[in-house]
Amino acid sequence: MTREMTGAEMVIEALADQGVEHIFGYPGGAVLPIYDALFQQSKVKHVLVRHEQGAAHAAEGYARSTGKVAALLVTSGPGATNAVTGLADALMDSIPIVCITGQVPTHLIGNDAFQECDTVGITRPCTKHNYLVKDIADLPRVLHEAFYVAGSGRPGPVVIDIPKDIQFAKGMYFKPNEFPHKGYKPRMKGDLDKIKQAVEMMKHAKRPVFYTGGGIINSGPKASKLLRELVKLTGFPITSTLMGLGAFPAADPQWLGMLGMHGTWESNWAMHDCDLMICIGARFDDRITGRIDAFSPGSKKIHVDIDPSSINKNVHVDVPIVGDCTHVLEDMLAAWRSSPGGPDKAALGSWWKQIEKWRARKSLAYKSSTEVIKPQYAIERLFALTKDRDTYITTEVGQHQMWAAQFYQFQEPHRWMTSGGLGTMGYGVPAAVGVQMAHPNSLVIDIAGEASVLMTLQEMSTAVQYRLPIKIFILNNQYMGMVRQWQELLHGGRYSESYSEALPDFVKMAEAYHAHGIRCDKPGDLDRAIMEMIETPKPVIFDCVVDPAENCFPMIPSGRAHNEMLLGDAAESLEDAITEEGKMLV
Amino acid sequence: MLDRPVKPGDDTDQEETAVNTTTTSHYPVAPTAQKIEAHTLCCLVDNEPGVLARVIGLFSGRGYNIDSLTVSETEHQKHLSRITIVTRGTPMVIEQIKNQLDRLVPIHRVIDMTLAGPAIERELAMVKVAGKGQARVEALQLAEAFRARIIDTTTESFVFEVTGSTDKIESFINLMIPLGLVEVSRTGVVAIGRGPEGM
Numbered sequence: 177m178t179r180e181m182t183g184a185e186m187v188i189e190a191l192a193d194q195g196v197e198h199i200f201g202y203p204g205g206a207v208l209p210i211y212d213a214l215f216q217q218s219k220v221k222h223v224l225v226r227h228e229q230g231a232a233h234a235a236e237g238y239a240r241s242t243g244k245v246a247a248l249l250v251t252s253g254p255g256a257t258n259a260v261t262g263l264a265d266a267l268m269d270s271i272p273i274v275c276i277t278g279q280v281p282t283h284l285i286g287n288d289a290f291q292e293c294d295t296v297g298i299t300r301p302c303t304k305h306n307y308l309v310k311d312i313a314d315l316p317r318v319l320h321e322a323f324y325v326a327g328s329g330r331p332g333p334v335v336i337d338i339p340k341d342i343q344f345a346k347g348m349y350f351k352p353n354e355f356p357h358k359g360y361k362p363r364m365k366g367d368l369d370k371i372k373q374a375v376e377m378m379k380h381a382k383r384p385v386f387y388t389g390g391g392i393i394n395s396g397p398k399a400s401k402l403l404r405e406l407v408k409l410t411g412f413p414i415t416s417t418l419m420g421l422g423a424f425p426a427a428d429p430q431w432l433g434m435l436g437m438h439g440t441w442e443s444n445w446a447m448h449d450c451d452l453m454i455c456i457g458a459r460f461d462d463r464i465t466g467r468i469d470a471f472s473p474g475s476k477k478i479h480v481d482i483d484p485s486s487i488n489k490n491v492h493v494d495v496p497i498v499g500d501c502t503h504v505l506e507d508m509l510a511a512w513r514s515s516p517g518g519p520d521k522a523a524l525g526s527w528w529k530q531i532e533k534w535r536a537r538k539s540l541a542y543k544s545s546t547e548v549i550k551p552q553y554a555i556e557r558l559f560a561l562t563k564d565r566d567t568y569i570t571t572e573v574g575q576h577q578m579w580a581a582q583f584y585q586f587q588e589p590h591r592w593m594t595s596g597g598l599g600t601m602g603y604g605v606p607a608a609v610g611v612q613m614a615h616p617n618s619l620v621i622d623i624a625g626e627a628s629v630l631m632t633l634q635e636m637s638t639a640v641q642y643r644l645p646i647k648i649f650i651l652n653n654q655y656m657g658m659v660r661q662w663q664e665l666l667h668g669g670r671y672s673e674s675y676s677e678a679l680p681d682f683v684k685m686a687e688a689y690h691a692h693g694i695r696c697d698k699p700g701d702l703d704r705a706i707m708e709m710i711e712t713p714k715p716v717i718f719d720c721v722v723d724p725a726e727n728c729f730p731m732i733p734s735g736r737a738h739n740e741m742l743l744g745d746a747a748e749s750l751e752d753a754i755t756e757e758g759k760m761l762v
Numbered sequence: 763m764l765d766r767p768v769k770p771g772d773d774t775d776q777e778e779t780a781v782n783t784t785t786t787s788h789y790p791v792a793p794t795a796q797k798i799e800a801h802t803l804c805c806l807v808d809n810e811p812g813v814l815a816r817v818i819g820l821f822s823g824r825g826y827n828i829d830s831l832t833v834s835e836t837e838h839q840k841h842l843s844r845i846t847i848v849t850r851g852t853p854m855v856i857e858q859i860k861n862q863l864d865r866l867v868p869i870h871r872v873i874d875m876t877l878a879g880p881a882i883e884r885e886l887a888m889v890k891v892a893g894k895g896q897a898r899v900e901a902l903q904l905a906e907a908f909r910a911r912i913i914d915t916t917t918e919s920f921v922f923e924v925t926g927s928t929d930k931i932e933s934f935i936n937l938m939i940p941l942g943l944v945e946v947s948r949t950g951v952v953a954i955g956r957g958p959e960g961m
Contacts (some may be wrong), residue, residue: 296812297815300815300819301815301819301823303867308811308812325867330865357867359867359868359869462789484865485864487861488854488858489858492854523961734789
C-alpha cells in the first residue's frame with residue numbers, strides 16, 4: 177500500500193514502521209522540514225541533546241542496551257561532522273545505528289553552500305554504508321534498506337544524507353518489504369561440517385578455553401543463553417573481551433575474568449597455555465593478542481564470526497566458521513549432544529588445577545587504605561550496593577574503564593556499555609542518557625574519569641530536561657590515568673599534558689545543571705554516599721576523590737606476550753628475581 | 763613506583779620466550795614479512811554513485827596498493843559494473859583485501875583471477891612517437907612486429923594503438939623511447955577467465 181507524502185513525512189513514517197520510538201538529535205537549517213514533521217506527530221519521540229556527538233553516543237547506548245537499531249537526526253555541515261566520532265565508534269564496536277543528516281538542496285551540492293559538507297565522502301570510511309538521496313522516488317527504499325543494513329550481519333552505523341529539497345518534495349511512500357536489499361545477504365548459518373569438526377576437537381581437547389566477545393551480545397540474548405548451556409555442558413573455562421562482558425555470568429566458577437592487556441592473570445595464562453581456543457564472536461584484537469608471534473603458540477584455534485574479513489586477519493585459525501553466533505551455538509550444542517563421547521574429564525581436571533594455581537596469584541589484588549579511597553575499592557563498593565538492582569553501567573575511557581571491567585561483575589548481557597574499539601572519551605555521559613531513555617525505571621550509572629567526563633558533560637542538560645536520573649560516578653584522580661600510567665612505565669615518568677589542571681568543582685557543576693552533586697573522599701563515607709546517589713531521584717554527579725598513584729594491573733605492555741604480564745605489587749609474588757626486562761623498565 | 767615484572771614461566775614448564783625489543787608504542791610490533799605477490803581481482807558491483815570512491819577509499823584507508831584499476835558498466839539492465847584491480851601484498855593481506863571488498867554493501871562478488879584458474883589479462887595503450895627519417899622507419903617496423911595499429915599519422919609523427927599483456931606493452935614503450943616517444947595513454951588491466959563459465 178502506498179501513500180503520497182513529503183520526504184520529511186516519509187522519514188518519520190519509516191522510523192515508526194521500523195519500530196523506532198525515540199530519536200536523538202539536534203535541529204538545524206537543513207533538517208527543519210523533518211523537525212516540522214516531528215512536531216506534528218507523536219509516534220516518534222525526539223530527545224534533544226546538547227551536542228551531536230552526544231546524539232550519536234546516546235543512540236549507541238540505546239542500541240546496545242536494547243538490541244534494537246537506534247536512530248539519530250542531525251543537520252548538515254557541522255551537525256554531521258560533530259556526529260562523525262560517534263559513527264566511527266559505532267563502526268568499531270559494531271553497534272547498529274541509523275544517522276539521518278540534512279544536506280543543502282541538490283542544486284547547491286558542491287557549491288560550498290552555507291553549512292554544506294561532503295557528508296557522504298567524510299562518513300564513507302567510518303560507516304558500514306551510507307546514502308545520498310537525490311531523488312524522492314529513492315527515499316522510501318533507502319530508509320528501509322538503511323535499517324536492514326545497520327541491523328543485519330555484523331551490525332554497524334549507516335548514514336542517510338537527505339537534501340532539503342528532497343525533504344520538501346512529494347513522493348509515494350511504501351512500507352518495508354521482505355527483500356530489503358538484492359545484493360547484501362550476510363551468512364547466518366555456519367558450515368555444519370566445520371561445526372562437527374570443531375565439536376570433535378573440543379571432545380578431545382586437554383586444555384581448552386572459550387574466548388568470547390561482543391559478537392555474542394550483538395547476536396541477541398539467545399546467544400548468551402546458548403553459550404551458558406554449552407559452557408556448562410563442556411565444563412570448559414571461559415574468558416571474554418571487554419565488549420563481551422555479561423554474556424557469561426561473572427559469578428560462575430567457570431569464569432576466568434576478562435582477558436587482554438588488562439585482563440586477569442589466570443585468563444591470559446589460560447589463553448597462552450591452552451591447546452584448543454574456541455573463539456566465538458571476538459576478533460583477535462591487538463589488546464587481546466599482545467605480541468602476535470607469541471600469541472598462544474601451541475594451540476589450535478576455532479573461530480566463529482559473522483564477518484569473514486575478521487577471520488585470519490591477525491591470527492591464523494584452524495577451523496573458521498562464518499555465521500551468526502546464535503545459529504552456530506545451536507548447531508554446536510546439537511552436534512555435541514549427538515556425537516559419542518564427552519570431554520576428556522581427567523585432562524580437564526588437571527587443567528582446572530593449573531587454573532586454580534593461577535587464580536591463587538590474586539592478580540586483581542590492590543593495597544587497601546583507610547585514609548584514601550582506592551579506585552578499585554570504589555568500584556567494589558558500587559557493585560556491592562547495586563548488584564541486586566536493575567542496573568546498567570556505561571563508562572568513559574581509561575583506567576576507570578579497566579577497573580570497572582575488572583571489578584564490576586556482570587551477570588547478564590546488554591548491561592555493559594563502553595567504547596572498546598575506538599576508545600572514545602566522553603562516551604559515557606551521553607550513552608547513559610540513551611540507556612536511561614530506553615529503560616526509564618532502571619538504575620543507570622556512568623563510571624567516569626574526571627578528564628573524560630568534561631568532554632561531553634553538557635548532556636547533563638538533556639538528562640535534566642527529560643528527567644533521566646542518570647548517575648555520573650567520577651573516579652577523580654586528577655590525572656588522565658591511563659596516559660599517565662604509560663608515561664610512567666614507558667616514557668620515563670615524563671607526564672606530558674596528562675595532569676587534569678583547573679578542574680571544576682563537580683558538586684557546584686551538578687547544581688548549576690539543576691542536578692544533585694555529591695563529593696566523597698574518605699573510604700568510611702563511601703557506602704553512605706553511594707546510597708545517597710542511588711536514592712536521589714534526580715541526575716547525580718558523584719565526585720569520588722581517589723588515590724592518584726594507583727596504576728591498573730595486570731598489564732601486558734607493548735611488544736609482550738600473554739605470559740609476560742606485569743602484576744601490581746599487591747599480588748602474591750613468587751620470587752624476588754628482577755629479570756632483565758625488569759631492569760630495563762625500572 | 764613501578765612494580766617488578768614477574769618472570770615468565772614461573773608456574774608451569776615454559777621455556778623463556780625471546781625478549782622482543784621493548785617498544786614505547788602502545789601497539790604491538792609489526793609481524794615479520796611474508797612474500798609479496800601481485801594479484802588481479804575482479805569485482806562485480808552495483809553501478810551506483812560513489813561505489814568507485816568506496817572501493818578506492820577502502821584500499822587507501824587500509825593501506826593496500828593499487829597497481830592498476832579499470833572500471834566500466836558491463837551489464838546495463840542490471841546496472842552492474844566490473845572493476846578490475848591489480849594489487850600486491852602478502853597472501854594474508856590479499857585474503858584480507860578480498861574479504862574487506864566482499865563486506866562492502868554494493869559489492870556482489872569478488873574473484874581473484876590469479877588464483878581462480880587460467881585467466882587472460884590485457885591492456886591497451888596509445889603511443890605517440892615523433893621522428894623523421896631512419897627513426898620513423900624503425901618505429902613503423904617495430905610497430906608491425908608488435909601488431910600495433912596506426913591510428914594517427916602526420917609526416918613527422920604516429921600514434922600507435924597496441925593491445926596485449928602488460929609485459930608486451932612495456933616492451934613496446936621501452937623500444938619507442940630512443941625513437942622519439944612523446945607520450946603514452948594507457949588503460950589499466952582488464953581480465954577475464956578462460957572457458958565457458960562467467961563470474
